[in-house]
Structure formats: C-alpha cells, structure tokens
Amino acid sequence: MMVFAVIAFACRPSGEESGEPTRSEAGVDASASPSVPPEDPSAAESGEPTAEESEGAEESASPSPGDEESEGSGGGEGGGEGGGVAAPERAEDLCRPQDVVVTFDFAEKDQEVYGAGSNPGFKITVVNTAEQTCTVDVGGAALEVRIHSGDDRIYSTADCLEDGGTEERQLSRGVPHEFTVDWERNRSFTDCRETSSTAQAGWYRANLHGDYAGNQSQLPFQLKA
Structure with a gap:
C-alpha cells in the first residue's frame, strides 16, 4: 500500500499542487481578451503583445508627418510669403x-x-x-x-x-x-x-x-x- 500511494502522489499534475491554472485553462482566459488575436494561441497564452501590436503602438506614439507640419505651420518672419525680399534696413x-x-x-x-x-x-x-x-x-x-x-x-x-x-x-x-x-x-x-x-x-x-x-x-x- 505504501508503494502505491507514493506512485499516485508522483503522478498528480503540478497545477494542482501550486494552485495555478492548467495550460488549457490559461488559454481560455487569455482568448477572452480583445487585445489578443484569437488566431494566435501562443500570444494568448503568454499574454505578451504580438509583433504587429508592438509596431502599431510605436507608430501611434510618434507624431505623423501631418502632426509635424501642423506644429511648424505657425509661420513667422522670413516665411514663404516674403517672395525673396530681404528685410529692409x-x-x-x-x-x-x-x-x-x-x-x-x-x-x-x-x-x-x-x-x-x-x-x-x-x-x-x-x-x-x-x-x-x-x-x-x-x-x-x-x-x-x-x-x-x-x-x-x-x-x-x-x-x-x-x-x-x-x-x-x-x-x-x-x-x-x-x-x-x-x-x-x-x-x-x-x-x-x-x-x-x-x-x-x-x-x-x-x-x-x-x-x-x-x-x-x-x-x-x-x-x-
């Protein structure tokens, strides 16, 4: 009986010992997140963003060419309207x-x-x-x-x-x-x-x-x- 008990204890899943969800349970929870594409189970299990998401985040954080133009569109002396006329002295x-x-x-x-x-x-x-x-x-x-x-x-x-x-x-x-x-x-x-x-x-x-x-x-x- 002692030998049988030891064998049964060794065959128990590790998730039951630690209280952590199993691999299948983690996959279900992650797929419920709208930020993770359902067709990429590896990303769903890891919880890390995909390469496409990372690139998109970097692009949105940096100003677009239109933003740069709008910031510099205030103009000032010496702008394009001068027509090449030098400042009078x-x-x-x-x-x-x-x-x-x-x-x-x-x-x-x-x-x-x-x-x-x-x-x-x-x-x-x-x-x-x-x-x-x-x-x-x-x-x-x-x-x-x-x-x-x-x-x-x-x-x-x-x-x-x-x-x-x-x-x-x-x-x-x-x-x-x-x-x-x-x-x-x-x-x-x-x-x-x-x-x-x-x-x-x-x-x-x-x-x-x-x-x-x-x-x-x-x-x-x-x-x-």
Whole structure:
C-alpha cells in the first residue's frame, strides 16, 4: 500500500499542487481578451503583445508627418510669403510683403449700387507693421484693381500706364497710407486701343491684385442707367 500511494502522489499534475491554472485553462482566459488575436494561441497564452501590436503602438506614439507640419505651420518672419525680399534696413528698401497689411473696400462704406452719374470708388489702405520704415509701390500695376462682369474683363488700373505706373511711398510703422481708385465706367484694354466704350447697367465685381494685396474679398456692385 505504501508503494502505491507514493506512485499516485508522483503522478498528480503540478497545477494542482501550486494552485495555478492548467495550460488549457490559461488559454481560455487569455482568448477572452480583445487585445489578443484569437488566431494566435501562443500570444494568448503568454499574454505578451504580438509583433504587429508592438509596431502599431510605436507608430501611434510618434507624431505623423501631418502632426509635424501642423506644429511648424505657425509661420513667422522670413516665411514663404516674403517672395525673396530681404528685410529692409533703410527707408528706401522695399517692405517685405508679410510686413504689409492691405485693406480693400468701397470708398463709400457698403455702397453697392450706383445710379446714373455716380461712379464706383474703391479705398485701398496700406500699413507697414515692421519696425523699420520701408517702401511700398502703390501704383496701379503693383496694386491693381480689376473689374469684371461675368467672365468679361472690363477694366484694369494696370492697362497702359506711363513709366510702368510706379508710385513708391515710404511707410513708417503703423502709419496708414490711404488712397481711392475711381472708376469712370470706361472699358480698358491691354493693347491700349482707343475706345469710347462705356460700361452698361448690370452687376460687376472688383478685385485687388499684387504682391502686397494679400487675399482680398471681391467687391460686387451694381451699375444703374
């Protein structure tokens, strides 16, 4: 009897001695975890993440290219808007476009309808925001007002200007330079042809173009006979 008891004790599973679950019990418990793919029983038994999961965790922890771009997108002086213009050191030097704020509006606030004998006018305001006094060309080519009706280009302040239409102004920091462009309802052409054509009644829109103009909203308006 003693010999039989010893043999029976030696054949008992080790899990029963230690109180730990058997291999089959551990596999069932691990497969219940959503983080372990059910088709990989070895990972389920070990409780360790698979190679794919580890790689995914590392990728999510590191910033994506979009995150890096968004962090550096704040911009600043010397950004892409400078157009290659060096920072001014004298009043005669050109201002950098990113240091100039331009506004474009109707000369008469919110006036969008012009009756017979009334010509549209547009107010342009230019402000230097840099510490250094510098120069801005405010001529009709550098700050060009274009007027369209549908797809038809009706008028431009850049058409047929003498001496290129350059009009330079030295701007001190924060001191606005304002001027008005009046349109006499005439049509202009790039080839400077002579014409007495005048704009008809209808809807038009004015836009401002140029290196210093920035992104200006168009100004729609109506001419009446």
